Amino acid sequence: MKVKVWDIPVRLGHWLLAASYLGVFLTSRSERLLEFHTLFGYFVLAIAVLRIFWGFEAHGYSRFSQFVKGWKDVKVFLIKAIKLDLPRYLxxxxxxxxxxxxxxxxxxxxxxxxxVVYSGEENRGFFTGYFTYDAAVYARMVHEFFAYSMVGMVVVHISAALFHDFILRENIILSMLTGTKEDEHSYDDRISHLGAREGRHALRFAVFLLVTVLGGLSLIFLPPEGKSDIASLMSPRIRTSKGFLVHIKPSKAWQSECGMSCHDVLHPTLLPADSWRKIMGGLSNHFGEDAGLSEDLKKEILDYLTVSSAEHSTSEASMKILRSLSKGDVPLRVTIIPFWVEKHSDLTDADYKKPSIVSKSNCKACHPGANVGSFEDRDIEIPE
Structure with missing residues (x-):
């Protein structure tokens, strides 16, 4: 005889949560899929919160008080499990x-x-501007620890289900679909006739267990992939003096006077404001050349550079550049900043001498989004 065990909210929540977990991990290795990763994350949060609420409000086997036992009960169960002398629980x-x-x-x-990571580090989402980059750094450590621990818990959970199916001969995966299980008498009567093929079932269990464990490992070590659509990239957002977040508006004077007339421009978010002030204050000897400008043009460009400097930027590159500088540092070149040096430490002088790169300051050679301030790891491509 069948006994009703799992109600509809528990079954629906279980499978929706399982699907959301899968979606979260499959979208976690590609920046292109970050929005989908976040969406699945919101699903996980909503379903988990509802299940916690239902655990206090539900009746029968779905209620927390029915299956959350003390350490003594857990210890007794684990000892019996090791001895393969498991009591049956509905x-x-x-x-x-x-x-x-x-x-x-x-x-x-x-x-x-x-x-917190999505808002503070990636500068995206509903809560953009509410969390600092420093908060996001710590939140990422928490996020990754619990995310990977969840992979382990899911593997244990699936392994337990396979153990019930192949060794204890009870299909609890099916019961989470139908909501029913056999009563004690029906279960005992059925398994009393099934003792002849235990070795075969143990082998099947071992095979499926191996597949489950390897599946969990593949979710953890799945390689990242995917690049940005460079044509659709927008400049990073900066924080205004009033605390608002806005996208950087390109300066025509900066582009024409510094970019088209002299050299490729360095994106303003890559240097602190003091660096830009020092650079603009020494235009008469600008790296060995006289790059003097009228006072009006000089002020217009300097205002743009300081407003768009690393301190005001919310991009990941800007934050890491600032964090790598010591107090009082005023670098005039991004290529001497500790973060830049560490990030490019695997490149050799021969790489920079390639005709396709020419110099360390030619950011766009390897970062196709450099002109708009995008330096995402996924887009880096060192040319031949």
Whole structure:
């Protein structure tokens, strides 16, 4: 006889959460899919919060109080599990009960920390401007720790389901679809006739377990891929004196006087404001040349550079450049900044002498979005 165990909210939430987990990990290795990754993250957060709420409001086996047991019960269960002398539970067993609690809490923490990273580091989302880059750095560590721990928990969860199916001969995956399980008498009567092929079932369990573990590892070590659509890239956002976030408006004077007349321009977000002031204050000897401008043009360009400098930028590159500088540093070249030096340490002098690169200051040779201030890792391509 079948017994009703899982209600519709639990079953629906279980499979939606499983699908969202899969979506989160499959979109986590490509910057192109970052928006989808975030969307799946919001799904995870919403479903986990609803399941936590339902755990207090539900009745029967779906209620937390029914399957969350004390350490003594968990210890007894684990000892019996090691001896393969497992008692049968219609609902979650004591060990899985705590696994479920951890997965729900970890889901919420991972999603919330992801929101902080998305806002503070990537400068995107509903909460852009509310979290600093420093907060995002710590949030990323929390996010990655709980995300990867979730892979481990999912592997354990699936392994337990396979163990029930192949060894204990109870298809609990099916029960999470139908919501029903066999009562004690029906279960005992059925498995009493199934003892002849235990070795075969153990082998099947081992094969599926191996596939599950390898699947978990592949989610962790899946290589990143995908590049930006350079034509659609926008300049990074800067924080105005009133605290508003706006996209940088290109300066025609900067482009014409410095870019077209002399050299490729360095994006203003790559240097601190003091560096730009020092550079613009020494135009009469601008790296060995006289680059003097009228006072009006000089002021117009300097205003643009200081407003768009690294301190006001919300881009990842700007934040890391500033963090690498010591107090009082006023670099006149981005190529001597510690972050730049470390980031480019695997390149040789021979690389910079290539006709396609020419010099260290030719950012756009390897960063196709350099002119608009985009230096995403996924877009880096060292030319031949």
């Amino acid at each position: 609902g979650h067993n004591p060990a899985v009960g705590w696994l479920i609690i951890y997965m729900l809490i970890a889901s919420v923490v991972t999603a919330l920390s992801g929101i």
